[in-house]
Amino acid sequence: MRPRSLLFTIFGEYVRHYGNDIWIGSLTQLLGAFGIREAAVRVAVSRMQRQGWIVGEKHGNRSFYALTPKGRKRLDEAAARIYKFGAHRWDGRWYMVQFSIPESERERRDELRKELQFLGFGMLTNGLWLSPNPILSLVHDYVEEHGLKPYVEFFVAEHRGYADDRELVRRCWNLEEIEAAYRRFIERFRPELDRLEGRDPKWVPNDEEAFVLKTILVHEYRKFLFIDPDLPAELLPDVWAGDEADALFERLYQALHPASLRHFERVYEGSAAQVKR
Template identity: 45%
Template sequence: MSHSQEMIFTLYGDYIRHRGGEAWTGSLIELLGLFGLSGQAVRSTLSRMSQKGWLESRKVGRYSFYSLTPKCLQLLEEGARRIFQPRRDPWDGRWHLLTYSIPESKRHLRRRLRRRLLWLGFGALNQATWISPRDLRAEVEQIVDALHLRPYVEFFTAEHRGFTSDEEIVARCWNLKRLNDYYTAFIARYEPPFQEHQARLMAGDSLDPQECFVQRFMLVHEYRSSPYVDPNQPLELLPDDWAGERAIQLFQQYHNLLAEKAEAFVDSVFAKAPQISSQ
């Protein structure tokens, strides 16, 4: 996925989704221009995303508008739930396993299933067996039915009786060290500006709306990559030095701290759009 497309997903997911899901091209160019994207790059990316079914274009005279398709809205809403509402329920000690035997003639669907399982937080126990400490049967059933793979997939719930520890299973199936390193770097990058902005507000200083938008956008844009690799493991299975909890707390606190000014800035940009009613 291109850098410009990722930026547009972030903008629609955190702002435009809450404003009716449609935006004038001029507004998108102005907002994304703050991050170095040219007008031509924005227009080209919007066109490609429309061709791929992520956005729907609408032209009124010389003005172009782009709105979320149901497919894109579903993706953004699922991502938002992973970011803002990660599961916190304790582990019941059981493992949930998915196995499949998919014919070679359907290998393209097998690849899509694997990608979706990774996104849900499953780990590969072996080539055709995937495992999770979370009961995700409802989500798996939805994916399997969407891919028309129900005859080839089985789902089990089991207890681990040997011969390794649960922690060793986690280490085998998920690369938590890499994820923990990511969270540690995220904290190191965003804790200082969060403390600075918080202190300025407590002292009665005003924050520039554009500055708040830029910082909040980049906060979300960087953090968006973590839910797609974070399996959202129960705390009982995480290492003692796990930085994910502080990273999540920092993200949500900083996101809320900048919200009012950032949202006001986006509103001011949207107010410049031509006043044309949607069809």
């Protein structure tokens, strides 16, 4: 696992619930459990600072790092999708983003495409992206923040074309590829759940082992944010591996959660404790 990506998982899963900041010494100890060296942690922290996800602050001779508003917003959005289990009902409407950004603004155009993909939009044509989920407000916020209003329009529509809605989905997303990724996730973590539940035989991890495994679990599950558009049940195949993966994630997460938190709390130190001294 790359240090920067793992830091996002640590901040999203733990730090944002514990005062929003953490001492660099705690970070290096936590990531050390994954075999990541202190120098690599500091490089990743510096990169996240430059990109505006976290901000540093000194208390005495100690450095603490907190999520910026931008960082908290992105991790809050991710959490809302990670911990929402089961497909939702669809209102039959498509939420569409149309944009035409000139070649001179190619970098900003590419960043908008990445944002749309992260939010779960699929590309119907080069400048027309759609989602069955009512999340245009998230795109609107991004467009406003990045000064793209002259180039972007929003639409809410019902499909009245020749293909059915599931065919439209197949044009916009590679469901076979997503399904295969879910199968790999299940193959990776099903044995861990079996061990915990006593079928292999029963395994009782210590607190650090639980912390490492739960963090890896969340880290791997978080990757589906970038490939799974969170489609409602009406648009999915009748048998969908994502449902099995969701149930596996929830059971294993809950089994590891108490011991994992104990380890984090033993290692964690935030700036509030430093100020009290």
